[in-house]
Amino acid sequence: MRIDVLTLFPELIDAFAGTSIIGRACAAELVRIVATDIRDFARDNHRSVDDKPFGGGPGMVMSCGPVFDAVEHVTALDDAKPSLIMLTPQGQTLTQSLANELSGCDRLVLLCGHYEGFDDRIREGLSPREVSVGDYVLTGGEVAAMVLMDAVVRLVPGVLGSDQSTTEESFSDGLLEYPQYTRPREFRGMTVPDVLLNGDHAAILRWRQEQSVERTKTRRPDLLRD
Numbered sequence: 001m002r003i004d005v006l007t008l009f010p011e012l013i014d015a016f017a018g019t020s021i022i023g024r025a026c027a028a029e030l031v032r033i034v035a036t037d038i039r040d041f042a043r044d045n046h047r048s049v050d051d052k053p054f055g056g057g058p059g060m061v062m063s064c065g066p067v068f069d070a071v072e073h074v075t076a077l078d079d080a081k082p083s084l085i086m087l088t089p090q091g092q093t094l095t096q097s098l099a100n101e102l103s104g105c106d107r108l109v110l111l112c113g114h115y116e117g118f119d120d121r122i123r124e125g126l127s128p129r130e131v132s133v134g135d136y137v138l139t140g141g142e143v144a145a146m147v148l149m150d151a152v153v154r155l156v157p158g159v160l161g162s163d164q165s166t167t168e169e170s171f172s173d174g175l176l177e178y179p180q181y182t183r184p185r186e187f188r189g190m191t192v193p194d195v196l197l198n199g200d201h202a203a204i205l206r207w208r209q210e211q212s213v214e215r216t217k218t219r220r221p222d223l224l225r226d
């Protein structure tokens, strides 16, 4: 999978792409993450990428010119036709199911905004898929793009050690994960549930399923309604 990230802060994306599990996936060439600075496509000596909103109002708006040029430039860097994704709080909320869908793509182009938002003709002219990472406001799209890439790249076959770690985790079956324990068996008076210690695998499976349902009922009842 190739992911191009159009951003005003390529150093943030490069650090992310070089670190931890994502860094390992890039080194193993399971995924390629390429950050491109939108400012390189500015048209003036000040390297401006934003301007005052028509009609007035606070803040600045990302301009069409540099964004269209940047999208067209990175699109041409590879033969595969990319899905263009704009990170914006106005988008469809990222879910595990969307991450699963995107993990099947050969190529993504992620467009990160800053300031008060994008000139709306970027939506009109480029028809990006718009994705949000939750109902709160960030200062820019980079952190959201990293959230999306993290959720997607870990689902690419070979990135995680075992496929089980993505099929048993929270959300993969619509439920939260059951409680986990490791050694020691007793810590500050708190013990590990007996069922996990006696090697009865059917009983362990049953207990874990019950715990998953119980946790989901108390913490995220919204996940059970449908």
Ligand code: 6GU
Binding pocket: 086, 087, 088, 089, 131, 132, 133, 134, 135, 136, 137, 138, 139, 140, 141, 144, 145
């Ligand atoms: Cl994708 N961008 C920004 N700026 N804020 C957000 C977001 C994205 N998703 C949630 N909040």
